[in-house]
Amino acid sequence: MEKVEKNNELMEKIVSLAKRRGFIFQSSEIYGGINGFWDYGPYGTQLKKAVEKVWWNYMVERRLNVEGLDSTVICHPQVWNASGHLDKFGDMMTDCKECKARHRVDLMEDENVCPNCGSSDLTEPREFNLMMKTFVGPVFDEDHVAYLRAETCQPIFVDFHQVRVATRQKLPFGIAQIGKAFRNEINPRNFTFRSREFTQMEMEFFCREEESMDWYNFWRDERLKYYYEILGFEKDTLRTHDHDQLAHYAKAAMDIEFKFPFGWGELEGIHHRGTWDMSRHSEFSKQNLEYVDHDNGGEKVMPTVVETSVGADRTILALLCNCYDEDMAETQKTGKASDVRVVFRFPAAIAPVQVAILPLSKKLSTEAQKVYDKLAKYFRAELDVTGSIGKRYRRQDEIGTPYCVTFDFDSLEDNAVTVRDRDTMEQERVEIKDLMHYFFGKLDY
Numbered sequence: 173m174e175k176v177e178k179n180n181e182l183m184e185k186i187v188s189l190a191k192r193r194g195f196i197f198q199s200s201e202i203y204g205g206i207n208g209f210w211d212y213g214p215y216g217t218q219l220k221k222a223v224e225k226v227w228w229n230y231m232v233e234r235r236l237n238v239e240g241l242d243s244t245v246i247c248h249p250q251v252w253n254a255s256g257h258l259d260k261f262g263d264m265m266t267d268c269k270e271c272k273a274r275h276r277v278d279l280m281e282d283e284n285v286c287p288n289c290g291s292s293d294l295t296e297p298r299e300f301n302l303m304m305k306t307f308v309g310p311v312f313d314e315d316h317v318a319y320l321r322a323e324t325c326q327p328i329f330v331d332f333h334q335v336r337v338a339t340r341q342k343l344p345f346g347i348a349q350i351g352k353a354f355r356n357e358i359n360p361r362n363f364t365f366r367s368r369e370f371t372q373m374e375m376e377f378f379c380r381e382e383e384s385m386d387w388y389n390f391w392r393d394e395r396l397k398y399y400y401e402i403l404g405f406e407k408d409t410l411r412t413h414d415h416d417q418l419a420h421y422a423k424a425a426m427d428i429e430f431k432f433p434f435g436w437g438e439l440e441g442i443h444h445r446g447t448w449d450m451s452r453h454s455e456f457s458k459q460n461l462e463y464v465d466h467d468n469g470g471e472k473v474m475p476t477v478v479e480t481s482v483g484a485d486r487t488i489l490a491l492l493c494n495c496y497d498e499d500m501a502e503t504q505k506t507g508k509a510s511d512v513r514v515v516f517r518f519p520a521a522i523a524p525v526q527v528a529i530l531p532l533s534k535k536l537s538t539e540a541q542k543v544y545d546k547l548a549k550y551f552r553a554e555l556d557v558t559g560s561i562g563k564r565y566r567r568q569d570e571i572g573t574p575y576c577v578t579f580d581f582d583s584l585e586d587n588a589v590t591v592r593d594r595d596t597m598e599q600e601r602v603e604i605k606d607l608m609h610y611f612f613g614k615l616d617y
């Protein structure tokens with residue numbers, strides 16, 4: 173019980189700090205907010221762009237066999253018939269007649285008991301379609317219905333041959349996309365964990381059936397490496413979970429889960445999708461989507477797909493939870509609770525601000541800005557002029573800035589600045605002319 177309370181308390185602290193420091197807050201808050209929709213403020217935007225950039229670099233730019241795509245949110249409605257979303261994409265739901273709460277049946281501990289009030293007076297479970305509907309064109313009738321995409325991967329399947337021809341790729345190769353997805357989730361909850369509008373980062377890898385399990389294992393290992401080596405997650409904060417039940421076309425499927433304060437939750441899915449997607453789009457579009465292998469006597473192959481699919485918002489939430497820390501060293505000396513040093517220990521490659529330049533006195537602002545101008549071209553930098561130096565360090569700690577550069581009166585004479593490391597708290601004098609080089613080694617990954 174104590175642990176649950178502690179975890180709730182931690183989540184509350186993170187949500188409130190995220191709001192106060194402009195990371196994430198409710199969309200349309202002045203109207204009371206809209207459930208399941210979240211805005212990223214200035215630091216949240218920087219963090220999100222950095223997470224996307226690192227993922228893109230790791231999954232696309234560094235690989236010769238993965239290409240990028242940026243497709244539309246609205247596709248031809250047939251895409252969602254072919255994918256099976258219009259038929260089946262929904263959760264079984266039940267309503268509690270007592271407290272009126274609505275629950276996803278697969279997430280209930282006991283299907284006959286309301287997790288909210290304990291009543292067993294529940295409606296029969298019924299299916300709820302999660303696709304968000306809109307109309308395209310001037311007439312709002314059934315002939316003009318379209319859907320906001322529920323996942324970013326479907327346009328990848330549809331555009332497979334366009335990308336292949338344009339890039340002259342041969343099997344095996346992948347196509348990746350980062351973009352918005354929309355699901356009319358029944359129970360948006362746990363901050364951004366279950367939102368109705370969210371960003372996915374997906375990669376679909378097209379290969380021959382006989383080599384698909386090797387690729388599945390390859391991508392599982394690559395994705396785990398990304399979490400441990402690039403995002404800095406410790407071994408015990410992540411676990412993998414193989415699906416017990418597989419879709420009829422799949423050979424394997426697993427989730428990578430993170431230990432959130434509210435419990436283990438899915439961060440990423442790695443799925444063997446067989447030839448299901450390509451075959452279905454062939455059938456519905458009446459186009460032959462087979463790959464012709466000219467290196468193999470023109471053999472026709474329906475590509476098998478291995479997918480890695482992760483939410484940017486869940487990654488960010490996991491990072492906020494993983495990197496939040498309270499340094500008690502000062503409090504232990506002074507005995508004052510207000511001296512707790514709250515720090516987001518973000519890895520430098522994704523920190524919203526990588527270097528903050530702090531002139532010791534406002535009189536030094538012009539000179540300090542010259543240092544900022546130099547660094548801001550290459551790194552996410554901030555010039556922070558107001559408040560005592562101690563307060564500014566605290567502020568930078570709270571937004572997770574790994575390095576603070578202090579420009580003092582000596583800097584005018586020796587052309588050097590003091591660099592303070594967020595984690596070791598060590599301070600080092602570095603010549604301004606060497607700063608760029610100094611940071612290049614530290615802020616990359």
Ligand code: ATP
Binds near residue numbers: 323355364372482486
């Ligand atoms: P869940 O079981 O949590 O509903 P899912 O299995 O339906 O997730 P996928 O369809 O596999 O999720 O989507 C891939 C990834 O997209 C998930 O691992 C998650 O990171 C992200 N994602 C899915 N739904 C949401 C959502 N409602 N809000 C935020 N991120 C989401």
